[in-house]
Amino acid sequence: MQRIRLRYAKRGPLRFTSHRDFARAFERALRRAGIPIAFSQGFTPHPKISYASAAPTGVASEAEYLEIGLQTRTDPETVRAALDAALSPGLDVLEAVEAGPGSLADRIDASHWRIELPGITPETLGRAVAAFRDAPDVSVERLTKQGRRQLDARTPVTRIEVKSEGDAPSGVGAAPCAILDLVVRQVTPSVRPDDVLSGLRVVADLEPPVPPRATRLAQGTLTAQGEIVDPLAADRDGATIGGS
Secondary structure, three states: OEEEEEEEEEOHHHHHOOHHHHHHHHHHHHHHHOOOEOEOOOOOOOEOEEEEOOOOOOOEEEEEEEEEEEOOOOOHHHHHHHHHHHOOOOEEEEEEEEOOOOOOHHHOOEEEEEEEEEOOOHHHHHHHHHHHHHOOOOEEEEEEOOEEEEEEOOOOEEEEEEEOHHHOOOOOOOOOEEEEEEEEEOOOOOOOHHHHHHHHHHHHOOOOOOOOEEEEEEEEEEOOOOOEEOOOHHHHHHHHHHHO
């Protein structure tokens, strides 16, 4: 069985697609595109698809990952193009590589986020970020299926910075829009962008007047220098070495 790893994006209104809805859409796209997907054994075979750390509903992303198993060898770029054409615009398949050894999930332990906060000035956000950084821990509450749960939003955050006004999205005009740059380690339970925003509310009473917009820019392994290593890098390197 050939294994292909894909990077895809959730953009625009499609960021509101839940993980379950995306999974259904992706399986339909596999059928429409004629991808020779492999199936599990047993009485109820399932397509061999493994998802890695899906983004929360309502969050945009440029770095979602999954792995599929194929019955017959297929060129990864052919798979990427066919699936991208079969999915709705906004669910965009950006890259496909043949999987090397190891687990995709083992290569992802952190995420890089950009959070736009319209109506908040960079100075106001900067004061809130300083208070958040100085706190040894920041307890926030999240509503889960099991009820309300307390978690520490501070410890998993390895970088939290305010970007300059020049990084604000186009079309904002004179309205202020602060940009939060965030790197968060993956822990259990996971700390999401809305948890960090809740933490800023706890430590500095920061309350955005309109809903913030979060985008995951990258996922991967966090190095000692604070950089995130692309989880597909090793697969690309293996393919280059194998083809040389």
